[in-house]
Amino acid sequence: RAGHRRVYRPWIPEPGLWLQFDWGQGPRIGGRATYLFCAWLAWSRFRVVLPSWDRSLGSLLACLDATLRRIGGVPTYVLTDNEKTVTVDHVATVAVRHPEIVAASRHYGLTIHTCYPADPESKGGSESTVRIAKADLVPASANLRGEYASFAELATACRTFCDEVNGRPHRETGRIPAEALADEQSRLHPVVEQPYAAAFGQTRRVMWDSTISYAGVRYSVPHELLDERVWARVDGDEVVITHLERTGPVEVARHPHASKGHPQINDAHYPTRIGDPTRRAPRARSASDAEFLAIGQGAAQWLEEAAAGTARIRAKMAEAVSLAKLYGHTDLDRALGTAALAGRFGEADLASILAHH
Incomplete structure (x- = not known):
C-alpha cells in the first residue's frame, strides 16, 4: 500500500498568479434553492463569496466579473472544476473548453485551468472555502442562523462573512487577507472597464x-x-x-x-402607491376651486360624488362658498359630506340639509 500512496509536493503560490473558485449549495429562500460562488486568491487567501439563483454560464460570468472587481485586479490563471459551463468534453484526457468561457477569459486577460475529472485533490483549497462558507451562511442548529427572508438578505450576509474572514489573520499564513491583498494587487492585471456581456x-x-x-x-x-x-x-x-x-x-x-x-x-x-389609483383626489386649478375645497374634507367628498353626472356643478360650488360665509366652514363641511353620502345634489338640497341640522 505504501508503494502506491500518492506523494505530494507542497504548493507554494506566488502573488498575482492563481484564483480558484467553486460552487456550494446555499440556503433555500422562499422554498427555492440558491448557490454560493466561492472564490479565493491562492497567495493572499482573500475570499469572495457571492450568492446566485443558479449555476448557469451567465451567472458564472457575472460572479467572476464581480469577483475580479472586488479584488481589484485580474490574476494570470483561474482554476476550477469541470462543470459544463467551463468544460464541454474530454478528448484523450484533454479538456475541451466551452467557447463562451474561452471568449470571456480572453476578454479579461486570464487563462482558465481545470482539475482532472473526479480528482478534487488536483484542485487544492477551494473545497475548504466552500465548506467554511456553508458552515457560516447556511442556516443550521450549529450556527443558530435563521432563515433568509429575501435574496438581498443573503447577499448582505455573504458580504459580512467576507469582511469577517478577510479581516482576521489566516491560520496558514498568519497574515490578514485584506492586508495581503493590498500587496498582491500590484501583481494583478487591470480589470477591463466593460464586463463580458455576450453571455447575458x-x-x-x-x-x-x-x-x-x-x-x-x-x-x-x-x-x-x-x-x-x-x-x-x-x-x-x-x-x-x-x-x-x-x-x-x-x-x-x-x-x-x-x-x-x-x-x-x-x-x-414599482414604488408603493398610497390610496386607490382609480380615484383622483381633487386639486384646485383656480381661485374658485381653492375657495371651495378650503371648506373641508366634506367639500372634496361632495365634488367627487357630484362629478358623476350632476349638472351645474360650478354654480353649486359657488353657492356653497356663499353659504359658508353665513353658516361657517364647520357646519357647511358637515352638510356637504352628508349630501355626498346621501347622493343629494339638487338645487336646494344643501340649504335643506343645513336647515335640518
Whole structure:
C-alpha cells in the first residue's frame, strides 16, 4: 500500500498568479434553492463569496466579473472544476473548453485551468472555502442562523462573512487577507472597464413603464432602471434580466418564460402607491376651486360624488362658498359630506340639509 500512496509536493503560490473558485449549495429562500460562488486568491487567501439563483454560464460570468472587481485586479490563471459551463468534453484526457468561457477569459486577460475529472485533490483549497462558507451562511442548529427572508438578505450576509474572514489573520499564513491583498494587487492585471456581456443575452432598453419587451412579451424590471440598458436571456423555463453596474453585472429580475399576451409584472418592481389609483383626489386649478375645497374634507367628498353626472356643478360650488360665509366652514363641511353620502345634489338640497341640522 505504501508503494502506491500518492506523494505530494507542497504548493507554494506566488502573488498575482492563481484564483480558484467553486460552487456550494446555499440556503433555500422562499422554498427555492440558491448557490454560493466561492472564490479565493491562492497567495493572499482573500475570499469572495457571492450568492446566485443558479449555476448557469451567465451567472458564472457575472460572479467572476464581480469577483475580479472586488479584488481589484485580474490574476494570470483561474482554476476550477469541470462543470459544463467551463468544460464541454474530454478528448484523450484533454479538456475541451466551452467557447463562451474561452471568449470571456480572453476578454479579461486570464487563462482558465481545470482539475482532472473526479480528482478534487488536483484542485487544492477551494473545497475548504466552500465548506467554511456553508458552515457560516447556511442556516443550521450549529450556527443558530435563521432563515433568509429575501435574496438581498443573503447577499448582505455573504458580504459580512467576507469582511469577517478577510479581516482576521489566516491560520496558514498568519497574515490578514485584506492586508495581503493590498500587496498582491500590484501583481494583478487591470480589470477591463466593460464586463463580458455576450453571455447575458440580448440588450433591451427599459421603457417608460419599467418593462422590457423580449420575444414579444413584456417583463418588468425595478423602476430605478428606467431608460437604462439591460440584458435578457432565457435560462430553462425562466427569463433572466441583468444590469451592468459599476461593481459588475447584477441580476435585477427573473420571470417565468411566458408567451405573447401574458405579460410578467412583478409589483415589487414599482414604488408603493398610497390610496386607490382609480380615484383622483381633487386639486384646485383656480381661485374658485381653492375657495371651495378650503371648506373641508366634506367639500372634496361632495365634488367627487357630484362629478358623476350632476349638472351645474360650478354654480353649486359657488353657492356653497356663499353659504359658508353665513353658516361657517364647520357646519357647511358637515352638510356637504352628508349630501355626498346621501347622493343629494339638487338645487336646494344643501340649504335643506343645513336647515335640518
